[in-house]
Amino acid sequence: MNPLVSLWRFFSSLKLTVTLLTLAMVLVFLGTMGEVHEGLYQAQQRYFRSLLIWTGPSGGPQFPVFPGGWLIGALLLVNLITAHISRFKFTRKKIGIFIVHAGLILLLFGGLLTDLFQVESYLRLGKGEQLNYSIDNRHNELVLLDPTPADYDNVVSIPEALLHDGTVLNDSRLPCVVTVRQYYGNADIRQRAPMMDVGPAPATQGLGQSLTVLPQAPITKMDARDTPAAVIELSDAKGSLGTWLVSSLMDNAQEVTINGHPWKIALRGQRYYRPAAVKLLEFTHTNYQGTDIPQSFASRVQVTDSNTGEKRETVISMNRPLRYEGQTYYQSGFDQNDPNVTILQVVHNPGWLVPYISCALIALGLVVQFLTHLIAFTMKRRTA
Amino acid sequence: MRPIARRLWRTGIQLIFCAAIPLLSSCRKPEITTYHAPKELAQSSPAMASMPEGMLPAGPKPKVTWQAPAGWTEEEAGQMRVGAFTVKDAGGHAAEVTIIPLPESGESDLSNVNRWRKQVGLVAASGDEMAKLGSAVTLDGAPAGLFEISGAQKSILVVMQHRDGTLWFVKMMGDTPLVSAQKAAFQKFVASLKIGDETGNVPATAEATAVPESPAAPAVNLPTPKEWQPVAPGPMQDAKYTTAGGAEVSVSIFPGQVGGVLANVNRWRGQLGLGAVAESDLAGMTRPLSGLPGAVLVDLSSTDGTRRMLAAIVPRDSQTAFYKLTGIPAAVEAEQGRFTQFVEAAK
Numbered sequence: 001m002n003p004l005v006s007l008w009r010f011f012s013s014l015k016l017t018v019t020l021l022t023l024a025m026v027l028v029f030l031g032t033m034g035e036v037h038e039g040l041y042q043a044q045q046r047y048f049r050s051l052l053i054w055t056g057p058s059g060g061p062q063f064p065v066f067p068g069g070w071l072i073g074a075l076l077l078v079n080l081i082t083a084h085i086s087r088f089k090f091t092r093k094k095i096g097i098f099i100v101h102a103g104l105i106l107l108l109f110g111g112l113l114t115d116l117f118q119v120e121s122y123l124r125l126g127k128g129e130q131l132n133y134s135i136d137n138r139h140n141e142l143v144l145l146d147p148t149p150a151d152y153d154n155v156v157s158i159p160e161a162l163l164h165d166g167t168v169l170n171d172s173r174l175p176c177v178v179t180v181r182q183y184y185g186n187a188d189i190r191q192r193a194p195m196m197d198v199g200p201a202p203a204t205q206g207l208g209q210s211l212t213v214l215p216q217a218p219i220t221k222m223d224a225r226d227t228p229a230a231v232i233e234l235s236d237a238k239g240s241l242g243t244w245l246v247s248s249l250m251d252n253a254q255e256v257t258i259n260g261h262p263w264k265i266a267l268r269g270q271r272y273y274r275p276a277a278v279k280l281l282e283f284t285h286t287n288y289q290g291t292d293i294p295q296s297f298a299s300r301v302q303v304t305d306s307n308t309g310e311k312r313e314t315v316i317s318m319n320r321p322l323r324y325e326g327q328t329y330y331q332s333g334f335d336q337n338d339p340n341v342t343i344l345q346v347v348h349n350p351g352w353l354v355p356y357i358s359c360a361l362i363a364l365g366l367v368v369q370f371l372t373h374l375i376a377f378t379m380k381r382r383t384a
Numbered sequence: 385m386r387p388i389a390r391r392l393w394r395t396g397i398q399l400i401f402c403a404a405i406p407l408l409s410s411c412r413k414p415e416i417t418t419y420h421a422p423k424e425l426a427q428s429s430p431a432m433a434s435m436p437e438g439m440l441p442a443g444p445k446p447k448v449t450w451q452a453p454a455g456w457t458e459e460e461a462g463q464m465r466v467g468a469f470t471v472k473d474a475g476g477h478a479a480e481v482t483i484i485p486l487p488e489s490g491e492s493d494l495s496n497v498n499r500w501r502k503q504v505g506l507v508a509a510s511g512d513e514m515a516k517l518g519s520a521v522t523l524d525g526a527p528a529g530l531f532e533i534s535g536a537q538k539s540i541l542v543v544m545q546h547r548d549g550t551l552w553f554v555k556m557m558g559d560t561p562l563v564s565a566q567k568a569a570f571q572k573f574v575a576s577l578k579i580g581d582e583t584g585n586v587p588a589t590a591e592a593t594a595v596p597e598s599p600a601a602p603a604v605n606l607p608t609p610k611e612w613q614p615v616a617p618g619p620m621q622d623a624k625y626t627t628a629g630g631a632e633v634s635v636s637i638f639p640g641q642v643g644g645v646l647a648n649v650n651r652w653r654g655q656l657g658l659g660a661v662a663e664s665d666l667a668g669m670t671r672p673l674s675g676l677p678g679a680v681l682v683d684l685s686s687t688d689g690t691r692r693m694l695a696a697i698v699p700r701d702s703q704t705a706f707y708k709l710t711g712i713p714a715a716v717e718a719e720q721g722r723f724t725q726f727v728e729a730a731k
Contacts, residue, residue: 132422133421145421149420151422151423152420152421152422152423153420153421153422153423154418154420155418155419155420155421156416156417156418157416157417157418157419158416159414159415159416159417161414162414162415162416169416171416173416173417173418174416192651199647200650200660201651201654204659204660209654209657210654210655271421273419273421273422306422
């Protein structure tokens with residue numbers, strides 16, 4: 001048999017559908033169990049946002065043991081499409097089923113689109129504060145900033161994913177060679193204590209000379225995030241400039257002179273700058289009577305768009321997000337330590353309409369299919 | 385092709401296709417990017433403050449008490465500050481007063497002063513010039529430096545103090561006529577400041593405080609010179625004094641060798657912005673103390689010449705005593721003899 005025909009049959013087979021659905025059920029079970037120890041985010045990454053689930057001894061070789069969510073989802077999508085093309089014959093009677101299948105395909109495709117392209121970040125604003133950027137929920141960046149331009153900073157951003165022990169980054173976009181001497185996925189920092197921290201300081205320059213790094217286990221709670229740190233060596237044309245300790249716990253960037261030019265270096269939550277700056281005018285929240293359980297939050301904000309000059313006030317509350325320039329601002333919560341500080345979740349999802357459209361299609365398909373059968377049945381009865 | 389081989393070939397192709405489909409959709413490689421970021425907005429909160437709930441690092445701020453001069457309006461302190469005020473006059477001039485503690489960064493005082501000079505449009509000063517720009521003041525019973533940086537339009541008055549690993553800034557920045565007029569009020573305000581711990585416990589004033597008694601009392605008999613004023617010791621300190629010239633003397637006693645001479649000398653060098661030295665360099669920078677076998681004295685000065693430290697490491701049975709005299713070079717020079725006698729006489 002022609003291998004292509006064989007491949008087509010494999011992808012369009014009902015056996016594959018059943019196998020994939022079974023695997024999906026097992027995957028959901030494994031992922032749910034995994035959340036107990038790994039936390040929701042880690043479990044999502046490991047079980048559902050992966051091609052394969054790897055396991056093995058800590059620090060040793062890892063082996064794939066089960067298909068991940070991406071693999072199962074993609075195969076299901078291909079299976080559905082190929083099965084539809086192979087078996088479905090377009091007739092008036094089956095128009096409803098056709099629409100339902102189209103809705104399902106769109107739903108799977110939308111899920112993939114969201115998984116690949118959705119960006120979640122947050123804004124934390126006190127009353128009167130204004131920010132023109134939001135900070136990624138999980139990802140961090142090592143930045144080198146050139147603060148000399150009057151109106152803006154030139155930023156060279158190195159994604160956290162490129163920071164590993166011993167990595168040497170020699171890129172034309174960087175002002176110097178960046179060597180990662182040590183990378184900590186999650187670490188606390190504290191002032192070096194007299195008599196306790198008698199070993200060498202983690203860095204030879206900047207704040208790290210007087211700090212100590214305390215490596216921590218990865219965070220598994222949903223309401224907290226890892227605070228990475230790294231010891232970075234910078235080298236310019238004259239040679240090594242020394243090492244700097246950077247941590248997402250540090251408030252400010254540290255000053256560095258590279259080839260005689262002032263720069264700043266920092267490790268921080270990845271920022272997404274936007275033309276629209278959001279200012280908190282007022283934040284109100286209420287609890288259910290006699291409890292600490294939040295009943296409702298509402299943030300009155302002013303949005304100022306530097307591109308269009310638009311300035312407008314709006315209220316963001318639970319179930320009433322603000323949609324502006326492709327971003328959706330949800331009322332997420334407030335700072336438990338300071339109830340005047342609001343936390344807004346900012347979601348950029350290019351496929352946010354897809355689930356609505358697919359659900360509408362599926363509903364429409366079901367109605368059409370039902371009516372088709374109903375009409376046919378009624379007509380048959382009349383004829384009889 | 386034989387049936388089994390054909391079947392294997394077919395299965396292999398199917399598996400390759402299975403893996404290729406999601407691979408094609410997921411090959412996003414992280415890479416270095418560049419972008420222009422707008423300058424931080426004036427009202428924006430600091431980076432740390434932008435973390436959502438539960439993501440803020442633990443770390444309560446020290447509490448500070450003060451007596452604010454008339455006409456100053458207290459403002460919300462914010463994330464980094466422990467106190468903030470605004471001051472305005474009838475002429476429309478305005479200034480802001482802030483109290484900020486920061487972990488010691490190793491950055492020199494000269495670097496800080498030159499940053500402020502740049503902010504008010506002045507050229508950077510050299511180390512020699514800086515010595516003339518500052519004057520010695522007292523902040524909560526400990527020596528500090530007052531710097532007046534006057535620009536044509538904006539001026540800064542700042543008191544800077546190195547205190548137990550924390551660098552304290554009390555700063556007034558604003559329109560030059562107002563800052564100039566408020567100098568006396570600012571100094572009075574600085575004199576009224578009392579720095580407490582995170583729980584809000586403000587140590588008693590220097591005048592009222594003697595070295596605390598047992599259980600925190602030192603395990604040595606300290607023949608304190610009458611010229612020194614005892615003050616409340618900081619964390620891990622057994623005794624602490626201030627001198628008439630504004631220098632600070634501290635005594636810490638620990639069990640064991642606590643790292644040895646080299647590690648401690650390098651730690652102190654780090655505090656003064658100096659690089660680490662090797663074991664072989666120690667002999668040239670330490671000297672023995674008479675009557676104290678194994679004890680060494682080290683004399684260190686910061687690169688910009690603004691700070692000096694005399695430190696002694698004295699092994700005592702199963703313990704090690706650390707004595708430190710720190711301050712501006714002139715104040716340390718004045719107390720050098722008394723400090724050496726103090727260390728050698730301590731039993």
